[in-house]
Amino acid sequence: MIDVHLYGKLRRFASNGSPDSDSVVSMPHREGDTVGSVVARLGIPEADLGANLFVDGHYADRRTPVADGARLGLFPDDMQLLYKWYFRPKEEGS
Amino acid sequence: MERILRVNMTSRTATFEPMPEAYRNRAGRWLTSSVVHDEVPATCHPLGPSNKVVFSPGIVTGTASPTSSRISVGGKSPLTGGIKESNAGTGWGRRLARLGIRAIVVEGQPKEKGFWLLKVDVKGATLEPADAWAGKRLSEVYPALFARFGGKAKVDICAIGAAGEFRMAAAGVCFNDQEGRPSRYAGRGGLGAVLGSKGLKAIVVDDTGAKEIPLADKAAFDQGRRKLGAALGEHAITKPKGALNSYGTAVLVNILNEAGGLPTRNFREGRFEGAAKIAGEAIFAGNKERTGAELYNHACSPGCVICCSNTWHRPDGNEHTSCIEYESDWAFGADCGIDNLDHIAELNLLCNDYGLDTIETGGTLAVAADGGLWRFGDGKRAIELLHEIGKGTPLGRILGNGAVVTGRAFGVARVPHVKGQNMPAYEPRAIKGIGMTYAVSTMGADHTSGYTIAPEILGVSGKLDPLNPDKAELARNFQYATGFLDTTGHCLFIAFAILDIASGFEGTVEECNGVLGTTWTMNDVARIGKEVLNLERDFNRRAGFTALDDRLPEFMRVESLPPHNTVWDIADDELDRVFAP
Known part of the structure; x- marks a missing residue:
């Protein structure tokens, strides 16, 4: 299973869309999953997605692999305030 | 004619001096750190008579430039024992700039107990007793002072609260926002205690009758502010109903x-x-x-278009x-x-x-x-x-x-501190780039001393990898660029936009040229920032700081932090390389 934590306008894709509690979608993992494939399965439009994406607390992008049991954190395009130069996408190696 | 207002609290006199030639083109953090470096004995007691508190609006503060109402406050910090620059967004500095006052230097110490209030306007500057306001909560003091001095449309107020009167090292310097709330702070480093040690309770600035700030090159200024304004209005973080405006x-x-x-x-x-x-x-x-x-959200200060x-x-x-x-x-x-x-x-x-x-x-x-x-x-x-x-x-x-x-x-x-100042809200074991900034900052643990700057603009080549300790150069350039932005009078948050939109950064430099008549280019950003940092580092060196003070606390090396279960593992010599490459 994968837990996807959704924020801002992306919360509408969770059954609990309340802005002051955790909005989490639990979904089955599929072989070869990436942030992009999970986002597509949830039906989140590309345009709604920002650059503050996390896999298990690591700064990620759409191509970052998602393992079974992972926690994703997805923030929308109007809610990205993290100073991106402090991080690097996980796929670029350790 | 630009002037410095010198306020001697021993004799309780306020006198104007011409701006020294050596400080030409300096304002904001560049000027406050210059005066502290040049005039304050580095080994003095922060609460003694030799320390000073210096206020300076930035280069473009008071003009029509967007998001530029920062006031820089400097002195020797009772919290860290080193130099301190802390800045706030408020209309107070705009009024000071419009009065042609490039800095206020508060010095000396009264022999008798008591508190005083400084009133600054077109006629000059006067001190009056302020014991009536001591011990009161600032939500009482500010409305009373606004009523006394003609209202928030006319004056802005800087004051200390009870913590400053008690000379506590966590005391900040308060300014009002546009609604007159006592809510905008040059908070860090205990400069409120230094004002308290000098018996200065409040500074009320009235710019009625002041002239517009003269522009040396209006065309350059207008071009610069338009480029910056366009970048702020366009960027997802800084635009209206963007991240900062909607959620703060x-x-x-x-x-x-x-x-x-x-x-x-x-x-x-x-x-x-x-x-x-x-x-x-x-x-x-x-x-x-x-x-x-x-x-x-609303603007904390006049002219801000980000409104966070x-x-x-x-x-x-x-x-x-x-x-x-x-x-x-x-x-x-x-x-x-x-x-x-x-x-x-x-x-x-x-x-x-x-x-x-x-x-x-x-x-x-x-x-x-x-x-x-x-x-x-x-x-x-x-x-x-x-x-x-x-x-x-x-x-x-x-x-x-x-x-x-x-x-x-x-x-x-x-x-969790560096140089005696508690860490702010970013965990260095999870975000190692900010940990480097905390460690080597002249201010103690401070997220704003190297918060953002475009490495591309500063010429750092290659893929960015701040977790890689070899990127000491990045941490250094972050701090230089921040030293420049704190000098312009702009809020650091313009960095979000001007890092992504190069014309916005060019505009920021062009605006400064428009005010000062200089011919600065992007290359001058790092030069000026470096000069600011060098002044501050030299002060700290003379105050007794060594490389051993540029360290995170021991527990971060031995206690691993969930959920990443990582420790602080940046080698000491990598930290030392930030400023000694």
Whole structure:
């Protein structure tokens, strides 16, 4: 299973869309999953997605692999305030 | 004619001097750090007669440039023992700039007890007794002073609260926002205590009758401000109804929590289970429920187009406090284990009223909880403890002197500080780039001293990898660029836009040229920033700081931080390479 934590306008894709509690979608993992494939399965439009994406607390992008049991954190395009130069996408190696 | 106003609190005289030629083109942090470097003996006691407090608006402050109303405040810090520059957004500095006053230098110390108020206007500057205002909460003092001096349309006010009067090292310097609230702080480093040690309770600035700020090259200025304005209006973070305008800086609570870098319960964990309840989204939703309206944020100071300052409302819809910044929200929230926004709001309000830095105060309460004084999460008890500070009780005197003093008093080894200043809201074990900034900053642990700058613009080549300790150059260039931005008078938040939109950064330099008549290019950004940092580093060296002070506390090397379960593992010599390549 994968837990996807959704924020801002992306919360509408969770059954609990309340802005002051955790909005989490639990979904089955599929072989070869990436942030992009999970986002597509949830039906989140590309345009709604920002650059503050996390896999298990690591700064990620759409191509970052998602393992079974992972926690994703997805923030929308109007809610990205993290100073991106402090991080690097996980796929670029350790 | 640009002048310096020198206020001698020993003789209680205020005199104007011409701007020294050596300081030509200097303003904001460049000027406050220059005066502190040149005039304050580095080994002096911060609360003694030799220390000074210097105020300076930035280069473009007071002009039509967007988001440029920062006032820089400098001195020797009673919290760190080193140089301190802290800045705030307020109309106060604009009025000072329009009066042609490039700096106020407050020096000396009265032999007799008491407090005074400085009034500055087109006619000059005068001191008058202010004992009547001492000991009162700033939410009482500000309305009374506005009534006395003609209202918020006419004057802006700088003041210290009870914490400054008690000469506590967590005391900040308060300025009012556009609504006259005592809520905008040059908070860090205890400069409020230095003003308290000089008996200066308040400075009221009235610019009635002042002329517009002269522009050496109006075409360059207009071109620059338009380019900057376009970048701010276009960028997702800074545009109207963008991230900062909609959710305020507190949007970062959820983001840092996802990143595993939200320091929780005195830096024991990197995730807080109550994060969603205190984040920017919860503030927006709570206000909507309580007021029946969608409240977008407001400008803290005249001319700001980003508008990130929020309010929090009580259950009956009336305003409780402004502003719950990310750092304040975190300090009283996650760091104290408190997930109740009403309690966080009250703690924020009390800091505004007593004249305290919210970061140091929240961090201190967290250290005190670690020491067994109270239980993490007990917001009501935290509020009682804040009143102890405001009343100046013996316990309050300990807490009001910050996290290091409190850690010593309660036998706590886990004190997250650098150079005596408590860390702000980014965990260095999870975000190592900010850890490097904390370690080597001239200010002590300070997120704003190297918060943002485009490495591309500064010519750092290759893929960026701040987790890689070889990127000492990046940390250095971050701080140089910040030194420049703090000199312009712009809010650091313009960095979000001008880093991504190069023409916005060019515009920022062109505006300065327009005001000063200089021919600076992008190359001068790093040159000026370096000069600022060199002054500050030289002061700290003479005050007794060595490379051993550019370190994070020991516990971060030995205690691993969940959820990443990492320790601080940047080698000491990599930290030393930041400024000694």
